[in-house]
Amino acid sequence: MSNIAYFPKPHIDQRPGKRERTKTANRQAILDAAREVFGELGYDAATVRDIIRRTGLASGTFYNYYKSKEEVFDALADDGARRFRPLLRAESEKATDFPSFLRGAVLAYFEFLAKEQESWRLDRPVGEAFPHARSTPELTAVFDEVREAFARVLAHDNAPPVDLDYLTSACIAIARELGDKMLERRPVDTGAAADFAVKLILGGVPALPKL
Structure with missing residues (x-):
């Protein structure tokens, strides 16, 4: 040989x-x-x-x-979504039902948002509208992961069939808009914002705390 x-x-x-x-x-x-x-x-x-x-x-x-600066902003959003996905996945893996996943995912998002973007919120000109990134690969991946997690926990709960695309879009929109408002307040209270979002999604306006 x-x-x-x-x-x-x-x-x-x-x-x-x-x-x-x-x-x-x-x-x-x-x-x-x-x-x-x-x-x-x-x-x-x-x-x-x-x-x-x-x-x-x-x-x-x-x-x-x-x-352009728009492309740079989209890249920043894509980078943030990429780093948020492991946190979202962790919440999905430990969730036992729809409410527990919803609460965990929304709170994780608000805490991530506060850590990542609070400096922007503190310094940006008063009254400036906060832009939202266009659809990017990582943002699309976040949507898909939320949708898949919803499908899993709702099946576990034996919930009646729902339009998962609409449900996912609605929950993400609520979290995104509430997150924007949360960062304008002082102090930033991620827990209170998460409670509000979850109660609104699960119970509608009647479930919200009275002022």
Whole structure:
């Protein structure tokens, strides 16, 4: 038998190359700068030029990755959704019924939102409308995970069939709008906001606490 069979296989470096690492670093620098600029100036007042100045990169480098501040904002939203998904998945795995998943998921979202975006809310110009990102792959994945979790816990509860697309859309819309208002208040009370959202979804207006 040939001794070649005993030669060790050559080591293949699986690490990304220098060019790929540079691209990753540039993209992250743009996102970090955009987060700071949007927080300091507000989304409406911020410009691509402001973001580029903060990165220290050439303008041509910026446009290699993003065409506009809208695309950068969508990328920030996509990044946030990607980091939120493990928290959502954890709530889905430990939920025993629809109310427990709803409460856990909404509270996890509000706590994540407060941690991620409170600085923007504190500094943005008074009266500026907070933009919502367009549909992105990670935001779509969040929708799909919520829908799948709803299907599982409702089946476990032997609940009557419902339109899962409408239910998921309605719950996400309520959480998103309440989350926006929650961050405008001081102090930010994620628990109270979650209680309000869950009671509204489960019981409608009659179930809400009286002022």
